[in-house]
Amino acid sequence: MSAPPEQVTITIDDRSVSVPKGTGLVESALQAGIEIPVFCYEPRLGPPLGACRMCLVEIEGLPKLQAACTLSAQDGMVVRTSATSAQAADGQEGVLEFILLNHPLDCPDCDKGGECPLQDLTLRYGPGTSRMVVQKRTFDKPIPISPLIALDRERCILCYRCTRFSEQVAEDGQLVALNRGASSIIATFEDEPYRAHFSGNVIDLCPVGALTSTVYRFRARPWEIQNVPTVCAMCPVGCNVWATTREGKVARVLARNHPEVDGGWLCDKGRFAHDHLRAADRLTEPIRRIRMRGLVAVPWEEALDAADEGLRAAGASVCVAFSGGETVEQADALSRLVRQGLGADVALLPDDPDPALDAFRAPLAAIRSANVCLVVGDEPVLERAPIVDLWLRAARRGGAEVVTVGPAGAIAAPPGSAAAICAALAASSPPEELRELARDLREADRVALVWSGDDDTGGRHLAGLAAALELGEGSGAYFLPRTPNGRGVAQAWRAAGDGRGIDPSGDEALGALIVSGDEALRDTRVVALADRARFVLTTAMFMNEAAGQSHVILPGTGYLERDGTVVNLEGRSQRLRRTVEPPGWDELAFFAQLARRFGVDVDPWTRAGVDELAALPARSGTAPVVAAPAARGPQRAAGAGGDFELVRYRALFSGAAVERVPQLAFQRPAAEVELPGGDASRLHIATGERVVLRSGEVSRELAARVNRRLAPGVARVAEEHADGLADSVRIEKA
Amino acid sequence: MAPRHVVFELAESADVTRLSDYERAGGYESLRKALAMEPAQVIEELLASGLRGRGGAGFPMGRKASFLPKPDQTPKPIYLAVNADESEPGTFKDREIMLRVPHQVIEGILISSYAIQARAAFVYIRGEYLTEYEVLRTALEEALDRGLVGANILGSGYSVTIVLHRGAGAYICGEETGLLESLEGKRGQPRTKPPFPAIAGLYAAPTLINNVETLATVPRILALGGENYAKLGVENSSGTRVFSLSGNVARPGNYELELGMSLRDLIVGIGGGVPGGRQLKAVIPGGSSTPVLTADELDTRLDFDSMARAGTMLGSGAVIVIDDRCCMVQLALRVAQFYRHESCGKCTPCREGTRWMVEIIRRIEQGAAGQGELDLLLNVCDRILGRCLCPLGDAAAMPVASYVAKFRSEFQRHIDEGGCPFRGTSSLEGVLAPVDEHHARARARIEVPA
Amino acid sequence: MSELRDEIHAVARRYPARRSAVIPALRLAQERYGWLPPEAFREVAAALDLTPAYCKSVASFYDMFHLEPVGAHTVEICTNVSCALVGAQRTLEAFERELGIRAGETTRDGAVSLRTIECAGGCGWGPVVAVDHRYREPVRPEDVPAIVGELRRTTGGA
Ligand SMILES: Cc1cc2nc3c(=O)[nH]c(=O)nc-3n(C[C@H](O)[C@H](O)[C@H](O)COP(=O)(O)O)c2cc1C
Ligand code: SF4
Numbered sequence A: 001m002s003a004p005p006e007q008v009t010i011t012i013d014d015r016s017v018s019v020p021k022g023t024g025l026v027e028s029a030l031q032a033g034i035e036i037p038v039f040c041y042e043p044r045l046g047p048p049l050g051a052c053r054m055c056l057v058e059i060e061g062l063p064k065l066q067a068a069c070t071l072s073a074q075d076g077m078v079v080r081t082s083a084t085s086a087q088a089a090d091g092q093e094g095v096l097e098f099i100l101l102n103h104p105l106d107c108p109d110c111d112k113g114g115e116c117p118l119q120d121l122t123l124r125y126g127p128g129t130s131r132m133v134v135q136k137r138t139f140d141k142p143i144p145i146s147p148l149i150a151l152d153r154e155r156c157i158l159c160y161r162c163t164r165f166s167e168q169v170a171e172d173g174q175l176v177a178l179n180r181g182a183s184s185i186i187a188t189f190e191d192e193p194y195r196a197h198f199s200g201n202v203i204d205l206c207p208v209g210a211l212t213s214t215v216y217r218f219r220a221r222p223w224e225i226q227n228v229p230t231v232c233a234m235c236p237v238g239c240n241v242w243a244t245t246r247e248g249k250v251a252r253v254l255a256r257n258h259p260e261v262d263g264g265w266l267c268d269k270g271r272f273a274h275d276h277l278r279a280a281d282r283l284t285e286p287i288r289r290i291r292m293r294g295l296v297a298v299p300w301e302e303a304l305d306a307a308d309e310g311l312r313a314a315g316a317s318v319c320v321a322f323s324g325g326e327t328v329e330q331a332d333a334l335s336r337l338v339r340q341g342l343g344a345d346v347a348l349l350p351d352d353p354d355p356a357l358d359a360f361r362a363p364l365a366a367i368r369s370a371n372v373c374l375v376v377g378d379e380p381v382l383e384r385a386p387i388v389d390l391w392l393r394a395a396r397r398g399g400a401e402v403v404t405v406g407p408a409g410a411i412a413a414p415p416g417s418a419a420a421i422c423a424a425l426a427a428s429s430p431p432e433e434l435r436e437l438a439r440d441l442r443e444a445d446r447v448a449l450v451w452s453g454d455d456d457t458g459g460r461h462l463a464g465l466a467a468a469l470e471l472g473e474g475s476g477a478y479f480l481p482r483t484p485n486g487r488g489v490a491q492a493w494r495a496a497g498d499g500r501g502i503d504p505s506g507d508e509a510l511g512a513l514i515v516s517g518d519e520a521l522r523d524t525r526v527v528a529l530a531d532r533a534r535f536v537l538t539t540a541m542f543m544n545e546a547a548g549q550s551h552v553i554l555p556g557t558g559y560l561e562r563d564g565t566v567v568n569l570e571g572r573s574q575r576l577r578r579t580v581e582p583p584g585w586d587e588l589a590f591f592a593q594l595a596r597r598f599g600v601d602v603d604p605w606t607r608a609g610v611d612e613l614a615a616l617p618a619r620s621g622t623a624p625v626v627a628a629p630a631a632r633g634p635q636r637a638a639g640a641g642g643d644f645e646l647v648r649y650r651a652l653f654s655g656a657a658v659e660r661v662p663q664l665a666f667q668r669p670a671a672e673v674e675l676p677g678g679d680a681s682r683l684h685i686a687t688g689e690r691v692v693l694r695s696g697e698v699s700r701e702l703a704a705r706v707n708r709r710l711a712p713g714v715a716r717v718a719e720e721h722a723d724g725l726a727d728s729v730r731i732e733k734a
Numbered sequence B: 001m002a003p004r005h006v007v008f009e010l011a012e013s014a015d016v017t018r019l020s021d022y023e024r025a026g027g028y029e030s031l032r033k034a035l036a037m038e039p040a041q042v043i044e045e046l047l048a049s050g051l052r053g054r055g056g057a058g059f060p061m062g063r064k065a066s067f068l069p070k071p072d073q074t075p076k077p078i079y080l081a082v083n084a085d086e087s088e089p090g091t092f093k094d095r096e097i098m099l100r101v102p103h104q105v106i107e108g109i110l111i112s113s114y115a116i117q118a119r120a121a122f123v124y125i126r127g128e129y130l131t132e133y134e135v136l137r138t139a140l141e142e143a144l145d146r147g148l149v150g151a152n153i154l155g156s157g158y159s160v161t162i163v164l165h166r167g168a169g170a171y172i173c174g175e176e177t178g179l180l181e182s183l184e185g186k187r188g189q190p191r192t193k194p195p196f197p198a199i200a201g202l203y204a205a206p207t208l209i210n211n212v213e214t215l216a217t218v219p220r221i222l223a224l225g226g227e228n229y230a231k232l233g234v235e236n237s238s239g240t241r242v243f244s245l246s247g248n249v250a251r252p253g254n255y256e257l258e259l260g261m262s263l264r265d266l267i268v269g270i271g272g273g274v275p276g277g278r279q280l281k282a283v284i285p286g287g288s289s290t291p292v293l294t295a296d297e298l299d300t301r302l303d304f305d306s307m308a309r310a311g312t313m314l315g316s317g318a319v320i321v322i323d324d325r326c327c328m329v330q331l332a333l334r335v336a337q338f339y340r341h342e343s344c345g346k347c348t349p350c351r352e353g354t355r356w357m358v359e360i361i362r363r364i365e366q367g368a369a370g371q372g373e374l375d376l377l378l379n380v381c382d383r384i385l386g387r388c389l390c391p392l393g394d395a396a397a398m399p400v401a402s403y404v405a406k407f408r409s410e411f412q413r414h415i416d417e418g419g420c421p422f423r424g425t426s427s428l429e430g431v432l433a434p435v436d437e438h439h440a441r442a443r444a445r446i447e448v449p450a
Numbered sequence C: 001m002s003e004l005r006d007e008i009h010a011v012a013r014r015y016p017a018r019r020s021a022v023i024p025a026l027r028l029a030q031e032r033y034g035w036l037p038p039e040a041f042r043e044v045a046a047a048l049d050l051t052p053a054y055c056k057s058v059a060s061f062y063d064m065f066h067l068e069p070v071g072a073h074t075v076e077i078c079t080n081v082s083c084a085l086v087g088a089q090r091t092l093e094a095f096e097r098e099l100g101i102r103a104g105e106t107t108r109d110g111a112v113s114l115r116t117i118e119c120a121g122g123c124g125w126g127p128v129v130a131v132d133h134r135y136r137e138p139v140r141p142e143d144v145p146a147i148v149g150e151l152r153r154t155t156g157g158a
């Protein structure tokens, strides 16, 4: 660790404050308890812009007012804000007057009213009277820049926060400024929708009511709402969020900056998918299959009796399938019911990360300060753990070497070869194409290793590489699980003790199958198991998914309705807070009751949570039978003719919740197949053209998209468009 | 006094646009001389010459060059950016320099690059200058063929490439950091300073930025010797400048003069004064962004200090002569319209302030303004001055404020009489500015057959 | 259309960073299309690994890029102070009369677009008119019919 930075002392409005050298003036003033008003300044967007001029201050010795946001504290500096300098006060009033020249005075019906920085600063620093004789600029009233975001150009004060986010943080390059000077406007290309994983952040960033959420617009006024701090459980990152509730309903989700986890950003799934809680097909009552009558709503007690009866009949021939979105407490209750109460020992875990990697844990924020970042695996990081993609971009902007090795990597590697790559990089003489990377990894002070693939053993391979590189302080290795709390669920299952194993891989009848959650219910392996089960007990939020083969269905809860603990990909335990009431008993309460009937004492409340969880025993040495998806071995791409190796990925904007939010439909993966540049031109296929993918009897028609980063012989499709296709496909023009 | 030519000296008696002719006239001798010196010695010569930047700000070139880190002090390459964006209204000197002594411009670029050990020089030439670009390109090709540019120049071991980069129509790209942004392929919006370009300029690497005329002077300084050059002109304003004379004057054009001559020498003596028996009303002495001088101030000398004492600036050396037919309110409107059109839109006071200025001046011009609006205009200028991110806002506020200060009664008459006292006879009556035309265009879309 | 891509790549190689080639690339595209239709932005973006939105954002900052169709010929008249003082407005009006359109418009046959521009850097020889980007200095009202005639002749078959 380097020496602590030198302290400097500056005077602001006659108050003296000592800060580390290099601290920004805005932050220094804050330390002295003085607010310097800002609009464009937002350190998370990169270097200060100095554009809005709201932060003008007087600095002794300098003739002109200075933009405080662009300066840092120098020893002996004497700063005067509007509180003690008439010149600075006039500067600020002037800037506000200029801003208001165009800004409509429609605060009463503006969605931002009441939580608007412009409104606040106008009250504090603004001119008392209006001297404006100009025609304000007029534009069409809010235009949608996507189904999620409305833009009211009349209100825009051109602080460029939104465009800087798009260009310099998410690097999606879609939201831009057009024209020059007073004619400048914020726009997308040809009014096409702003379609990018992080688009919603611009709503948070906008200091006025120019960019608003179409989902939240007019749903609530700031004084009628409550903001509940919780954690997003939509992916394994676990961004910290505020859930805004009004009259017992979740009205919106906002970022709640955790500097080590999310840096204050939120993906659009986390921000907008909350409306799935109100989906029309949401289950609110227990349902039971009754002979001759089909599925019938029943009272809770009756459902409990039916579950009890079905499970008792199954004996130890029980299997449980998790979704990976359960809280640790829910998973713990269900695991103990199954393992201790029923004496069964088989689970389908959506994730079972190898704990070997725990020796190299580091906060996600460590990625940003790494010198070299390596990403291996077949899955796009952006789709699996979106915030990790932002950290990697931040690292690259900061000068780090960020290298992806895989089917779409800067270094091309066939699908399924991540383990081999880790081994090769760890070896004393790596192959030619990896030699330079291996050297850089060894020589770097701080390294970040990321595994973004479907193989649960990835953690072990990555740990092997981390050990070979002798990673130390400041470095980290990260395995990206498939599901939000897959890691915590696996840990809870392991900790619940051993029962007697059965073999789920056979085809004999299964006594009972417990399906926990909508995502498990969509797993094809679970569907196959259900066919063999005499009794199926399901918890699910939505009727569509649940109907199928279930005998008893309990209405499930969403993460915003749960209290409990989730473990994110870093291994960090975070607390979920119930922001709104679930429609009935939650899963924890139900399984606790059921467990008690089988002689297992499970607390129906979330316990101390985080603390207790930390004490969970590490996974036991015994090896219970757990079915995990089979990892794909490295294969050579055929490449010749129109034969491709198919890589599928699970799109971020997929799953039961996303499908129930109509505004998110445009974010779902397009029905297209990505093809490598060389292969595409050889087959004379251009972006946008229709192609047919064939394997055996199955064929699918999709639009082609040329992706020059894709390795030769590899085609990539989002899982939902690859239904039924094998790993090897033939592709030709439709 | 016969004008002493330095910049145009070699072109005085012959066409030196071709390399062979330029060399015959002594061209590229200074480059040879420089390459035989240590880079630091070249900078010493520049310091000794007292050469101040000819682009507008008048910063001593040698000092600016000495701010750059030496190659062993920075891991980054060092660059030279040549400001050939010449867009300040009234200015057309760099254009003539590029057309008449293109090789001298290249030679100046090479010597300056050598002085700072630049790896590459980028010439940012305004997009409208098509012929000038072609002339420069031809000259560059000749120089490349002769081994004067590129690897191991004249066997010296020093290598530098020169890239000609055409702009696309934006005045703000003449501002040095706007220029850098534009050169990086962005919207040409200025950057906040610090960091200064000398430390983090083009691609965040140390960059020296100089005007065409400044650089074209450099070979002549090496030929004359810095101290000899410093003897030309007056104190704090050494050497010559190419003045662009335009407006209501009998013989407009570019004139290279030693610094320190008076406006009268230039306008009356050389330019032949105001034609058609008209009276001189005002002079814009250094491009449209500089405060105006009245006919009474014609004896002000054309050097940095004298101009500053008169409350104005030498700027880009563009002298615009205005006769008594011109309505000063219309002048203010046209100048404000220009800056509004060219404001980049990044910072609030400039973007909104220039817009507001235009609106107020238009009301005054039309006779629709109330009594308080003249002071409102001055106050708006005040609230722009010194508060913007780059000097463009000042460039709008300073001249307009000076028109009001020096011709206040004329402004006041518009308000009192409810209209222009010139009654449609002003030389600027009804002039259509692009900002206004653009508004009209937005309303009337045109259809063109494909 | 792949030649445009190759041309852009050739220009891009002159710079330390590819993005610097945006303006030259947009100019190449404009030379090809006469203006910058959405397709042009897509092509430039693809060649330089940028987004079309980014390229349009850059183009819209600069006056010389046409975001709407223009005529086969362009006539641009400087109306900044120096030119205005020596009669630019009268020259402009002469063009408007001769072409039958207002500044900012294009003739019905798509032959000529007329517009005003800010200082072109020819102030000493004003009024400056740029005809197809070549300066004519000075252009007085009486010179206008000949210029328009010349333009009309060269758009015969176009
Ligand atoms: C708004 C604005 C426009 C400018 N335009 C030009 C220009 O067109 N040409 C130029 O050489 N300098 C221009 N400058 C000055 C440059 O910023 C810079 O000072 C100059 O290029 C430095 O070169 P010099 O030291 O050789 O003069 C402009 C400055 C401002 C603020
Ligand atoms: S839309 Fe909002 S964030 Fe974007 S520039 Fe305008 S005011 Fe700033």
Ligand code: FES
Binding pocket: B089, B090, B091, C078, C079, C080, C081, C082, C083, C084, C118, C119, C120, C121, C122, C123, C124, C126, C128
């Ligand atoms: S004012 Fe017209 S070219 Fe300068």
